[in-house]
Amino acid sequence: MSLLIMTPGLLTTVQDLGRYGYQQYGIIAGGAMDSYALRMANLLVGNDEWEAGLEMTVTGPEITFAEPSLISICGGGLSPMLDEHPLPLWRTVYAPKGARLHFGRLSRGCRAYLAVAGGIAVPVQLNSRSTYLRAGIGGHQGRALRSGDVLPVGTPTLRGEVWTEMLTKINGPESLSVSRWFPAYSLIPSYNEIPVLRVIAGEEFHSFREESRERFLSEPFTILPQSDRMGYRLSGSSLNLVREQSLISSAVTYGTVQVPTGGSPIILMADRQTTGGYPKLAQVITADLPLLAQAKIGSAVRFRLITLQEAQEQLLQQELELRRLRLVLEHYY
């Protein structure tokens, strides 16, 4: 089984849920920016959530399926088409041999995830298949995909095989078929134009001037063009400390809102460094990271402060809902 990359799109990389256990060595966690969408796409093709898929950014790639494949596309609206048929997101799709996946106009969000039954079977490096662009490891040869790349696909699970059989019964093995089942609407995030991201106070929250804190929590901030998988640079009000202080470098994580001297905040994203020394104003809650990951360059975000308890309750609820979906899917064949 393999995928042929005809054109790569703007930035298409192999990603799984990240490289864990190596941050103590300065090796970044990386992984899918919108891990929720990748997990869903995996579940919808019968994969383990940890399998690798493709993260496609703004302009999607063109891909040919060398063999019949069970696929799912979740996340941002990059208007996927299989040959001439528009494909819905958040579904299980049977793609016949030789089918060509391509993308159209960008609507909601900016990153879509393609999962294939069996997963993208590039070698595991340091416990993950995620592409680590700067160090040139993981993914497909440690880099973003290019025209002509051929990606290996693993063996589908029994569940994947059974779903393929169910879907081919509808139109036959030569034709596209889309599942009538899909996750409950409550499980599908709505990637709003101006998302309100819930944050908890960062370690230096109270070292910022009160008016800076108030501005952070009331005004919109625009995502600047210098933003990437490492960090989102924000423009907007300058945020300042009560008095300048130099901090000792310590761990930072996905969603950490840090403010370098100069006062413009940066939100650390999937490819953030393991440690940092700038004041930590806030932390975007894990449950809202998908909304942040789907916010486009040039668009605005807002912040709302909640408590750690609320943040953890949100995360647990999201995890329990995914777990429930997984249990249902595991019995649906």
Place this chain on the structure above:
Amino acid sequence: MGETTDGREFMPNIPGNPGSARIVPLGDSAAVVILGDSISLQIHYRVRALCSYLEHHPFTGMAELVPSFTSIAVYYDGLAVLKAYPGYIRPGGEYYPFPVVAALLEMMLSHIDDEPPPQPRTVRIPVYYGGEAGPDLEFVAEHNGLLPQQVIDIHSSAEYLVYMLGFAPGFPYLGGLPSSISTPRRLSPRVAIPAGSVGIAGDQTGVYPLETPGGWQLIGRMPLSLFKPESVPPTLLQAGDTVRFYPISRREFMEWGEDLP
């Protein structure tokens, strides 16, 4: 509230109290144990001891540890923590993962004085000093009123401690540069510095792991890679290591077996 083994009352949440620690959240999936507020050997040893204890006695749901100069970030899976410690409710009755993790960490802190001190490894690193590998050696010498050879002798006779790794894969934050060769950064940074370059910036010395721009004063270059993705662990150095540099000739540098990074 736990008690340390020597009977001192353990006081979380009180910063600056010697022997005390603070446990604060880093987002909703990690807790940070802060063991001090300045860089010192004593605090570094406590960081190492807690890391070592946690590696040998992980709690259920503990995912990953990231030690730094004065603190350790402990990443965890909240769902696994609540499932494993269902009855663990603190006074006040809050029931969500962080207080449970904080209580577990407090308990573990009381054990770190029993941890055998880690046996530091000494890693010897060959450096080709001066020449095209160390274009700023002369400047460092002049700045400190020394001859270039004296800078080499001083740099290669000191012992350095790897306080932590961060910034880039395998990049060591080294302590122990003799003040007699400390030199401020260059006024205009170089556009590209080759990987393996050994430099001085203020009172720090370090090695560039990847080719990057930078303003360090370059005194030499090593023929080893800091990041070794195929090795276990995947880095030349680990936190807690002792590092010694030793001079090699240009020829030895060129003929070094390992591929240059």
